[in-house]
Amino acid sequence: MTETPENGCESDDQGYGAGMAASEVNAWFVREVLPLEAALRRYLRTGWRNDSDVGDMCQDIFVRALEAARKEIPRAARPFVFSIARNLLLDRLHRNQIVSIDAVADMESFGLASDEPLPDRSLSARQDWKRLQVVLNQLPERWRDAVVMRKIEGLSRKEIAQRMGLAERTVAQHLASGIAALTDFFNHDAAEPKGAP
């Protein structure tokens, strides 16, 4: 299996953030923190009944993790990220007096404080490919078509527009929506193809 570099997308070498080792921090973040998102969301959902807040809370936790890592990259990402999550819930508890006790009190029982690898990190290439297919099939048709043309056929925006008979601006919107939706599907626990054949 090969990873083909994306045209015009060489983020690993670019430092996007401020600070000296931005690219190192970003690489750590992508490698260690992002894969925790589904577990983090699950944890937050037990602690916070309002689902629509969970995305913002997740972002908040990621931001705190990233900023802390700019000073020093933590040795174990998972306990670090989940202690941020726990503190965030405690903050909310004190400020708003509404928070779930399940999460705050029972974090340990979720096994999230330890640093054992999560089971989902070790998807085989084929499982991974299947999952991509499933996720892709959940996209609205036009978004999916645009994504496939860009991703698999490597077409430019203009070429896709011609192929689909749409304005370039519309294609750009379909693609951006597709990218955003894929991002959700991949990171939200709820969007897993659970139990699906």
Next chain:
Amino acid sequence: MSNPNEEPRWDKNSRENQAHAAAWIEERESGDWSEARQAEFDAWIAQSPAHLVAFLRAETVWKHADRLRALTNPGPMKPNAAGPSTRKTTFLKIAAAFAVVSLAGTGAVALFQSPKAQTYSTTIGGHETLTLDDGSQIELNTNTTVRVAYESGHRNIWLDKGEAYFNVVHDPGRPFVVTLGNRRVTDLGTKFFVRRDQDRIQVALVEGKARFDAALEPAPSQQTVLTPGDIVTATAETVSLKREPSRNLSNQLGWRRGMLVFDHATLADVANEYNRYNRTKLVVAGAEAQRLTISGTLPATDLGAFTRLATKFFNLRVERHEKEIVVSR
């Protein structure tokens, strides 16, 4: 870092950040990218760590989707393609722990058919499941009394007090009717639960269909057919119907697992619920303490869980007396 109570300076709206990040990713590889746009992009990233997070997150998934291309022709599918991953294990473990709690209090009782009504009761903290001879089940919550009369053409149940969950084997030739004072629920193929407090009853439909009669006397009136998610609340004077998402219904049925599930409940409400299940009564003293709110799941008969919560997370004072536990600021 800075004062944790200070509102964070970055853009809080993760949806919006994600949409922007996706648009940037699209544009960068669209075939139409300029230095000027690069500069604008850099500025956007530098503006807020939340922008960076949104970008890294979307970009990681988008790059990951490269595998679609790498594996577009993955060869014949092997039959051993794995099922869903095992990430649900922790939840299952927790659910299993709950199940033990509720099974401990459950004894299934077979009912003999009898021309006269037979009475079944649970005590405070009790939880029993009746299996009737037609296979229907009635699960009794704490401090509940039902009377059951099975006859050839009717199945009549009276809920005299408390709360029960009904899982009815439907039989159109032999209606299953639950009567609560002056009101009545008739099964039309159903799972539902009914709760009766002093002057208020609640009927909630979980599955199937049922008919609710708001008043039996002086004349039958106001029939409503309930569908899943419907909750009827009736007092002496009023009857209201609302629809709840299924999660709320299953929260209300936490007692079937021995648990109380709270969603933004005040401590005063929490104490009231607890007091249905325990002889030692909880008293939350002081308006300030009563107004504190929690969401979460607590074991119905474990007062210690509540007092630990009160001391640990709310810094409340707990005094234990012989028959009550007083919690205050």
